[in-house]
Amino acid sequence: MASIKDVAAEAGVSVATVSRVLNGHPSVSADARARVLAAVEALGYRPNAVARSLRTDETRTLGLVISDVMNPYFTELARSVEEEARALGYSVVIGNADERPELQDHHVRTLLDRRIDGLLVSPTDGGSPLMLDAARAGTPMVFVDRWIPGVDVPVVRADGRAAVRDLVAHLHRLGHRRLAIIAGPAATTTGSERVEAFREALAEFGLPLPDVCIGQGDFQAESGRRVTERFLDLPEPPEVVFAADNLMALGALDAVRARGLRIPDDIALAAFDDIPWFVHTDPPITAIAQPTGELGRAAVRALVDRIEGRPPQSVALPARLVVRRSCGEPGEGTPAQSPVPAQSPVQRSKP
Amino acid sequence: MASIKDVAAEAGVSVATVSRVLNGHPSVSADARARVLAAVEALGYRPNAVARSLRTDETRTLGLVISDVMNPYFTELARSVEEEARALGYSVVIGNADERPELQDHHVRTLLDRRIDGLLVSPTDGGSPLMLDAARAGTPMVFVDRWIPGVDVPVVRADGRAAVRDLVAHLHRLGHRRLAIIAGPAATTTGSERVEAFREALAEFGLPLPDVCIGQGDFQAESGRRVTERFLDLPEPPEVVFAADNLMALGALDAVRARGLRIPDDIALAAFDDIPWFVHTDPPITAIAQPTGELGRAAVRALVDRIEGRPPQSVALPARLVVRRSCGEPGEGTPAQSPVPAQSPVQRSKP
DNA sequence: CTGAAAGCGCTTACAG
DNA sequence: CTGAAAGCGCTTACAG
Numbered sequence: 155m156a157s158i159k160d161v162a163a164e165a166g167v168s169v170a171t172v173s174r175v176l177n178g179h180p181s182v183s184a185d186a187r188a189r190v191l192a193a194v195e196a197l198g199y200r201p202n203a204v205a206r207s208l209r210t211d212e213t214r215t216l217g218l219v220i221s222d223v224m225n226p227y228f229t230e231l232a233r234s235v236e237e238e239a240r241a242l243g244y245s246v247v248i249g250n251a252d253e254r255p256e257l258q259d260h261h262v263r264t265l266l267d268r269r270i271d272g273l274l275v276s277p278t279d280g281g282s283p284l285m286l287d288a289a290r291a292g293t294p295m296v297f298v299d300r301w302i303p304g305v306d307v308p309v310v311r312a313d314g315r316a317a318v319r320d321l322v323a324h325l326h327r328l329g330h331r332r333l334a335i336i337a338g339p340a341a342t343t344t345g346s347e348r349v350e351a352f353r354e355a356l357a358e359f360g361l362p363l364p365d366v367c368i369g370q371g372d373f374q375a376e377s378g379r380r381v382t383e384r385f386l387d388l389p390e391p392p393e394v395v396f397a398a399d400n401l402m403a404l405g406a407l408d409a410v411r412a413r414g415l416r417i418p419d420d421i422a423l424a425a426f427d428d429i430p431w432f433v434h435t436d437p438p439i440t441a442i443a444q445p446t447g448e449l450g451r452a453a454v455r456a457l458v459d460r461i462e463g464r465p466p467q468s469v470a471l472p473a474r475l476v477v478r479r480s481c482g483e484p485g486e487g488t489p490a491q492s493p494v495p496a497q498s499p500v501q502r503s504k505p
Numbered sequence: 506m507a508s509i510k511d512v513a514a515e516a517g518v519s520v521a522t523v524s525r526v527l528n529g530h531p532s533v534s535a536d537a538r539a540r541v542l543a544a545v546e547a548l549g550y551r552p553n554a555v556a557r558s559l560r561t562d563e564t565r566t567l568g569l570v571i572s573d574v575m576n577p578y579f580t581e582l583a584r585s586v587e588e589e590a591r592a593l594g595y596s597v598v599i600g601n602a603d604e605r606p607e608l609q610d611h612h613v614r615t616l617l618d619r620r621i622d623g624l625l626v627s628p629t630d631g632g633s634p635l636m637l638d639a640a641r642a643g644t645p646m647v648f649v650d651r652w653i654p655g656v657d658v659p660v661v662r663a664d665g666r667a668a669v670r671d672l673v674a675h676l677h678r679l680g681h682r683r684l685a686i687i688a689g690p691a692a693t694t695t696g697s698e699r700v701e702a703f704r705e706a707l708a709e710f711g712l713p714l715p716d717v718c719i720g721q722g723d724f725q726a727e728s729g730r731r732v733t734e735r736f737l738d739l740p741e742p743p744e745v746v747f748a749a750d751n752l753m754a755l756g757a758l759d760a761v762r763a764r765g766l767r768i769p770d771d772i773a774l775a776a777f778d779d780i781p782w783f784v785h786t787d788p789p790i791t792a793i794a795q796p797t798g799e800l801g802r803a804a805v806r807a808l809v810d811r812i813e814g815r816p817p818q819s820v821a822l823p824a825r826l827v828v829r830r831s832c833g834e835p836g837e838g839t840p841a842q843s844p845v846p847a848q849s850p851v852q853r854s855k856p
Numbered sequence: 857c858t859g860a861a862a863g864c865g866c867t868t869a870c871a872g
Numbered sequence: 873c874t875g876a877a878a879g880c881g882c883t884t885a886c887a888g
Binding site for chain 2: 198200201202203204205207213226230232233236240245247248263264266267287291375404407408411430434435436437
């Protein structure tokens with residue numbers, strides 16, 4: 155592969171001059187520039203980014219460590235991150251932690267070794283020493299979706315409180331009183347915050363959240379299935395299951411179907427995270443939608459601000475409730491107090 | 506960040522010795538080794554992969570350029586690619602072409618600039634000069650899923666011919682005679698091969714495939730919707746729509762639902778690619794499943810073989826038909842000639 | 857077993 | 873405007 159030396163020889167100039175024209179440095183004669191460009195063209199020369207990075211100490215690359223690529227929510231997040239990064243002149247390399255702390259560490263380490271300019275992470279756990287050290291050592295970092303309290307790192311996330319409250323109001327209106335939740339890992343902020351928001355909303359409506367109605371999941375489908383089976387085995391099973399993410403909702407669906415039960419007649423289901431398939435499931439699933447694309451873009455902007463020396467900003471964007479049919483139709487249970495208009499199935503929460 | 510020089514100073518040896526212990530070179534005294542390791546620990550030293558790559562001319566990184574990350578099929582492919590690569594000591598950086606040739610080129614160029622050791626690609630089109638030049642210039646490359654004819658690059662893919670034939674047999678048995686397909690771009694092998702396999706299978710059953718029954722999609726949901734609407738507007742609409750990938754099936758579902766039509770009563774639907782959600786749609790969707798994880802792993806093995814100087818092998822793994830309810834139940838149409846047992850909804854094609 | 861030195865492909869003060 | 877030279881952080885023949 156042609157190097158800068160070859161180009162210099164071909165153009166009859168020094169490598170310094172070649173470097174200058176390649177980097178748009180102003181002080182190059184038109185003649186030299188033309189000869190260099192011609193040589194570049196003739197040799198099909200492409201600068202070696204590895205060498206450049208070693209010299210400039212920047213890779214124009216962002217690392218993104220997410221908890222689970224197979225989760226459509228994170229896939230979409232990754233996509234919007236890449237788009238915004240590309241627009242700002244950065245590449246992104248993705249590490250999939252698969253909800254496993256040791257895999258998360260593997261990726262953080264690899265990314266750091268490659269000297270990425272900054273790190274976007276959605277932590278799988280409370281934060282490993284490796285990650286915390288990197289943050290303290292000054293590696294530009296921002297948390298996205300999930301975060302770690304007590305660390306001085308900007309956070310870009312959705313605020314689901316109002317939407318969860320809207321969901322509980324919706325369930326209450328339909329006459330449901332015994333509600334259960336499939337929670338995410340307590341070590342993650344999204345894991346604990348969603349349970350808390352749910353508990354608070356229930357309290358507001360005078361409803362209890364007994365321990366047997368809190369199932370411990372891990373944000374993956376299999377755990378949703380397992381927890382749902384336990385719910386169904388209860389002497390007094392819940393009337394509603396709220397899955398704290400879309401994959402656990404998929405697992406719950408599997409479990410319900412395996413028992414030959416029907417939604418919402420036998421049991422109602424709602425999910426945190428909205429995905430295109432929820433429109434087509436049997437029945438369509440009521441969900442809380444995050445502004446995923448916006449989150450990804452905001453996270454990149456915050457990280458690049460940090461990298462380029464501008465003060466980065468934390469962001470919290472409101473999630474919103476999307477009512478479908480998996481919790482019952484207004485009128486099926488207690489008469490609806492404020493019926494959802496059939497024409498507009500999307501109900502926005504007021505931020 | 507500590508460099509190898511700092512470690513050498515701390516340990517009281519030369520950088521050469523530090524390098525040797527880090528790389529497991531045998532000729533280092535136990536004493537020197539111990540001192541180096543202690544210094545590494547004390548300083549929290551991590552080798553700079555950028556510098557190492559420049560020197561050794563290898564990055565231990567694979568590039569993966571896929572057509573669309575948001576497609577669950579490719580997400581799963583990417584995941585299995587990363588797993589196998591990691592097992593073999595490589596990282597992978599993913600480029601999402603989003604079915605856009607110019608984006609594909611952008612990623613190929615970026616990856617090449619970064620001097621990845623090898624490239625895995627699922628081409629979005631017939632192949633750009635950039636990609637073909639890279640292949641000719643000797644960049645280790647393997648095609649996965651889609652490929653480009655006439656280029657000397659190993660191919661790892663699924664063979665869907667038998668499964669498509671099984672699907673058509675299934676449809677015929679159910680009494681369907683007027684079948685349509687939402688095809689992928691003709692410039693992609695999967696785009697054209699699936700239409701061809703479908704056409705051949707139809708011919709075998711004496712069924713025509715008129716031009717109006719071939720809709721041109723681009724493997725993304727929106728095109729599935731558009732094409733389906735056109736089918737539905739036909740004076741004599743098809744009885745079955747076969748979507749050549751799962752996203753176009755999603756679009757078809759949207760279109761059918763928007764018209765208030767029911768599946769399979771008003772129109773039947775089948776898809777190439779199987780995904781977990783197909784079990785839960787209304788109704789569950791009959792699909793052709795690819796051995797996605799196996800494809801990803803085989804592709805990585807082929808590429809690494811090529812990189813490390815072993816002869817790489819092309820691979821074609823059989824896809825299989827998974828019968829669900831979206832095309833009707835046996836007995837609904839013409840009496841089933843060989844009914845699908847209700848107990849086992851999964852029917853394997855014989856390779 | 858060990859170290860001094862060259863060199864990977866760039867960029868960038870420094871002189872001119 | 874231009875080039876010679878230093879140096880980024882490593883690895884690896886080459887001598888000893």
